[in-house]
Amino acid sequence: MTEREHEQTAEQLGAFLDGELAEAEAERVRDHLATCAVCQGELHELMQLVALEAPAPVRVVAAVGGEAAAPGQAPAPITSLAEASARRAERAGRGRSRAWVLAPVGLAAAAGMALWLGRDRGDGGGGGGGGTTPTAIALAPARGIEGRLTWGPAAAHRPYQVDRAGAPAGETVPLKVLAALEERGDQHGLGALAVLAGDGKRAAEYLARAAASPEVDSDRALVALAGGDAEGALRLLEGALALERVPNHRPGEYLMSYLAAARWNRALALRDLGLPRAAAAEFAAVAAAGEPGWADEARRRGDELRAADERAAADSARVVAAGPGFVATGAGLTVADAVAQPGLVRMYVYDAVRAAPDAARVRTLRPLAEALDRALGSRMVAHVDAIAGRNFAVRAPLARTYAALVAGTAPADLPRYLAALRRAGEVDLLLGVLLRLDEGRRVRAADLPEYQRLAASTGEPWFELLAAEQTAERARRAGAPSAIEAALGPAFARCQREPVVYRCARVAATLADHYLDGQRLGDARRVLRAGWALARSSADRFGQDLLLPLWANLVSMSDDPGALPLVRSYADEYRLRSADACRGAAWSHDMVAMALTNHLRLGQALRELAALDPACAATDPDLQGAFLRAHLLRRGGADADVAALRAAVATLRTSASPAERAVLDHIEGRLLVERSPREGQALLSAALAAAERMPPSDVLAAKARAYSTSVLVLEAGRTGDFGRALTLLARERRIPVPARCVVGVAVEDERRLAVVRDAAGVDHGVYAEDRTTPTLVSATLVPAELQRPLAGCTTISVLARPPVQGAPDLLPPELAWGYGAMSEQVVTLSPGHLIVHDIEPPAWLGLPRLAGRTVPPTATSLAGAAATPARVLAAMAGVGLVEIDAHGLVNAGDADASHVVLSPGPDGQYALDVAAVRATRLTSAPLVVLAACHAATAAPTLHQAWSLPDAFVHAGARAVIASTDAIPDAAAGAFFADLTGRLASVAPAVALRDARVAWKSTHPGDSWVDRLLLFQ
Known part of the structure; x- marks a missing residue:
């Protein structure tokens, strides 16, 4: 282009932005702008002038290279870009000179700061037609939101910068731009600009009306993040990132850009959930894409997150490594350690006080106690002072024996030592000793009442919570689940009122694990949410590591379709924190595969397991992993995979408890029941019989009994043995099978079975394998052709397995039916x-x-x-x-x-x-x-x-x-x-x-x- 043509284009910029050029001229200007950095700068400066001198109430922040009006200064109004161009011409020399100076270093970036609304491509960016008037706006030189927008005009990188005074971030968009977008029907664009303006409510409304797309979902995730809903953001981003998980998919440049934006937003959501390693990995993936500006910021953010978490892990590891020496000598832990890991340090200070041979050693621990009291609001100084005031002529030999016990040398005469502690009234020493007399730092069953009494006498929440943990552990060993909840429920409630760092995380983990064993997912979620919040706010890395796999287990067990991205998130964090890379990776893949299985996405679940690095494939599965593989390999699994699983089950049997052996029989029976029906059914029947001999309170035995019944019932239905199916359903409820007028129902995965025994005692049934989602549509489970034989029944007994048990519309309300064995006669009730x-x-x-x-x-x-x-x-x-x-x-x-x-x-x-x-x-x-x-x-x-x-x-x-x-x-x-x-x-x-x-x-x-x- 000649100098004259260049000057002619520069003179037309104002009319171009005002939409006053004919289409052919406008197209020529667009083509020129695509290659001319000088005119890009001229255009950018014009947009700043309009922005700076727009009439109230519009507030616009200056773009890169521009000059904002001073605070409180009201610029003179300008009503059109042509007028702005004319005013600019009055200072052309200065303006042109500045544009040329900026060209080598910033004009390309400056041009990227302008929102371009060019020709309508037909879809309006969000549904709707529109004209061809181009519109533009200058954006601020820095962005006020952390996230990335995918809407093209606002997708370019700008550095993140916010006011530390806490003023809400936001950019105000000229009404002309909004009107143009409204006219075009660009709901996505309007939503993106509302995000920039910090108007979450309006952004949500616009984006909800936009045509569904991964890009829109990514921008909706920003709205969720701004509202504090990190889980909701992850759910929205799952669809936006779905293409990444398509095998052998290679996205083009445009898809790479929006995928990078979605990954950026996912990183922010992971960070907000307290999953820094997973967030850092996402930022690293964004950095690897090499996008200008975004890559450097992603690299910096990821490095900061990773470094902070590594420091926390190192702090925790250092305290654990130094703890035994500190207990023995009183040296090795510092006030800085107490500030960084107060819960762990508090545990070691208690032990160091017990092991101190004299009052002077105890007093050296006072600075640490003071730091703990400042950090925790505890009473450690009072405890240290009280022990320092004890009679060490009596206490010193008892303390030396305790120090030896901690170091691994048991007292020569334990009963005599315990008697001496009781006579001396050294409660803290006695609490420490009783905790070390059984493996795994567990109080012996015979000592538990004394331990509970001593803990209560201290008035210290730390020891009272520890007593609750010990009580729950004994209840778990005794197979008394109700006693676990009775011990930990009040302890957890106390943690809500009086958070005790480290101890409360252990209480939450043990109680949540109990709820997960019983598949009480809502209760587990309630406990984990509170425990996780405390562990995060107190930088309790040890507590976080306890709770993290429980979170992953919780979300993997849910049949909520939106749970899958949460499973990926928690499983990724666990994998990245794991000291054993292969075991962590195998466990992570198992969790995701479990979630996919629960959503009946069985093929994807198998692919998830196959995605494990071959170098880690030799890792033997645990009980849960074996159950998952049997579930997935029961049909179509390769012979080698089936043989490997059977070998793993055999290995697990060598150290299994009776309840675990029943579960392992179930696992192998489930694996074989369709490959080798006789062998599979024998194993399932053995599992069922063994589980029935165990206490109903044994959760593992209850699962072996229930899951074996489920498979056997469905197998009976598959082979047309409807009478056996009813017998098994009645056996599960421990009642005789009714001779007439009974309905049996069972569902599992894709399979469903409904059986009817009519008034004459004749059995009818329907077995199908057509379920594609875990959603239970109970009204369709007993079809009309099975309801007709019930016409002669006075009452109808329904024997249904969970989750059908309790469904309200299994049979029509005009029938006299109920769950269980229905009486046909009046029930004689006790008085009252x-x-x-x-x-x-x-x-x-x-x-x-x-x-x-x-x-x-x-x-x-x-x-x-x-x-x-x-x-x-x-x-x-x-x-x-x-x-x-x-x-x-x-x-x-x-x-x-x-x-x-x-x-x-x-x-x-x-x-x-x-x-x-x-x-x-x-x-x-x-x-x-x-x-x-x-x-x-x-x-x-x-x-x-x-x-x-x-x-x-x-x-x-x-x-x-x-x-x-x-x-x-x-x-x-x-x-x-x-x-x-x-x-x-x-x-x-x-x-x-x-x-x-x-x-x-x-x-x-x-x-x-x-x-x-x-x-x-």
């Missing part, structure tokens, strides 16, 4: 009728008082503040009919089944929940009517039914009536009065069916009565 009503729920729940209930003179009333969970359960034990009129709540995020809200007791407990009911014994076998919303909602467990109705049946109730739906307060009284009146003359299933039909005859729109279920 208890009505629990007029509850006073805790004010902070915000629940309204329910309408008052009229209590018949023959019934006993338990109402108001007296209707606490403890008093209600006690009153239920001696009556035949119980009605509870109360609110019911269910929160899938924090609990696994519904609970009934009662009046709070002295301990603040207001929830009548599954655990409390299962721990009760209802000796009078009452019929229980739960007139509370959602009271029949069950947890998504697969090895046992976990709901309030099932808990009442487990506790001894003859029958339970409850709803999975909301119950309108205005209708509840009349309906349940009619229902309980009918129970005196007909079978419970008939009473419920007749009450439902009668109510709908006068209230045809009240579908809530269809959700009332009977459990018997």
Whole structure:
């Protein structure tokens, strides 16, 4: 282009930006701008002038190379770019000179700071047509958001810079630009600009209306991050990053750019979740793409995250390495260590105080105690001073013996030593010794009562929490899961009030592990969330390492379709933190494969396992890994893989407990049942028989029993042996199989089975392998052709395996049916009728008082503040009919089944929940009517039914009536009065069916009565 043509283009820039050029001229200007850095600079400066001199209320920040108006200075208004161009011409010499000076170092970057809205390509960037008027705006020289936008005009790199005074970051966009985008229907662009402006609410609205795309999802993730929802951001980014996981996919330049943006945003989400290693790895991947500006910033961010985590890990490792020497000598740990790792240092200070041979040694520990008190709000100085004041003529030999015990030399005469400690009243030494007399620093069962008593006498939360941990460990060894929760539940509640660094993370980890064993995912999530927050806020790296694999386990077990990105995140962090690279990688792949399996994406799960580095493939799976592989290899697995798994199972058997051996028999039986049916069924039957001989409270045995039953039932259905399927379902409930009028249902993975035994005792069944998602559509499980044979039945017993147990619409409401073995006769109840009503729920729940209930003179009333969970359960034990009129709540995020809200007791407990009911014994076998919303909602467990109705049946109730739906307060009284009146003359299933039909005859729109279920 000639100098004259260049000058002509430069003179047209103002008209170009105002949209006043004909299309041919505008196209020529665009072509020139693509190659001319000088004109790019001229254009950029023009946009700054408009931005700086725009009329109120628009506020615009200067772009790269520009000059913003001084604070408080109001620039003269300019109404068009042409006017701006004319004003600029008045200072052309200075302006042109500045443009030329900037050209070598910054014009390309400066041009990238302008939002270009050129010709409409047809899709409007977000759905909608539009004209051809180009619009532009200058952006600030630095960005105020950490994340990356994928919307092209705002995707270029600018350094991140925010005001440390805490003012909200945001760029104000001229109304002209917004109007142009509105006219074009570019919802994505409007959303991106709202993100830049810091208007999350408006950004979310625009992006929700934009045409669905990975780019839009990536930008929506920024809105979620700004709102503090890092998990939500990861869910949105899963789709945006899906192409990365397509085998052999090689994205083009455009896809590489938006994938890099999505990875950047994922890194921020991982960081916000407390997963620094995974975040650093994502930033490293962005840096490897080599994008100008973004690569350097990504490298810096990743290095900072990695270095900070390495420092935390090194601090923790250093304290652990120095701890034994510090206990022996009183030297080796510093005040800086106490500040960096206060929980770990506190543990070693307690031991060093015990091992100190004299008061002088104890006093040398005072600076550390002072640092701990400042960091933790503890009473370590008081403890050090108290021990320094003890009579060391008596204590010194006892302390030397303790120091030797810590070093590995047991007392020559342990009973004599313990007796001496008790006589001397050296409580702290006795607590330390009792903790070291069994392997793994566990208190012996015989010593536990004394340990609990001594811990309570100290008044120190540290020791009281440690006693709760020891109690729970003994309960675990004894196979008493309810005792685990009884010990750790109050301890965890105390941690919420009085956080104790290090100890509370261990309490949370042990309690969450217990909940995960029982597949109580909501309860595990509630505990892990609190424990993780404390471990992060206190820089408790040891606690984080305890909790991290539990988080991964939790999300891998969920059937929530959005859980997969969370599994990847926690599993990646675990892998990157693992000292054993191969074991960490194998475990990480297992977690992701488990999640994929739970979502019925079995082919992807197999590919995930195959993606493990061959150098690590020799790592033998643990019990969970073996179960996963048997699940995936039962069909179509290579012979070599099947043989390898059988060898791994054989190895695991050599050191397995009886319950673990039952699980291993199940694993091998599951693997072989379709390859070698006789051998597979024999192993499954052996697992089932062995598990049935073990206590019902043994969680592993319960899983072996439940999972073996599931496979055997489905195999019976697959081979057409419907009678055997019903027999197995009845055996699981420990009842005789009904001779007539019974329905059996089981689902697992893609398989489903429904069996009907009609009024004549003839069996019918449907087996299919057509499930593609874990979502349970219970209304379709018993098809019409199986319902027809039930026409002659007075009542219908339903034997359903979890998760079908408790589904509200398995059979039509016009039938008299229920879960369990239904009686066809009137149920004879024990004397006594208890009505629990007029509850006073805790004010902070915000629940309204329910309408008052009229209590018949023959019934006993338990109402108001007296209707606490403890008093209600006690009153239920001696009556035949119980009605509870109360609110019911269910929160899938924090609990696994519904609970009934009662009046709070002295301990603040207001929830009548599954655990409390299962721990009760209802000796009078009452019929229980739960007139509370959602009271029949069950947890998504697969090895046992976990709901309030099932808990009442487990506790001894003859029958339970409850709803999975909301119950309108205005209708509840009349309906349940009619229902309980009918129970005196007909079978419970008939009473419920007749009450439902009668109510709908006068209230045809009240579908809530269809959700009332009977459990018997």
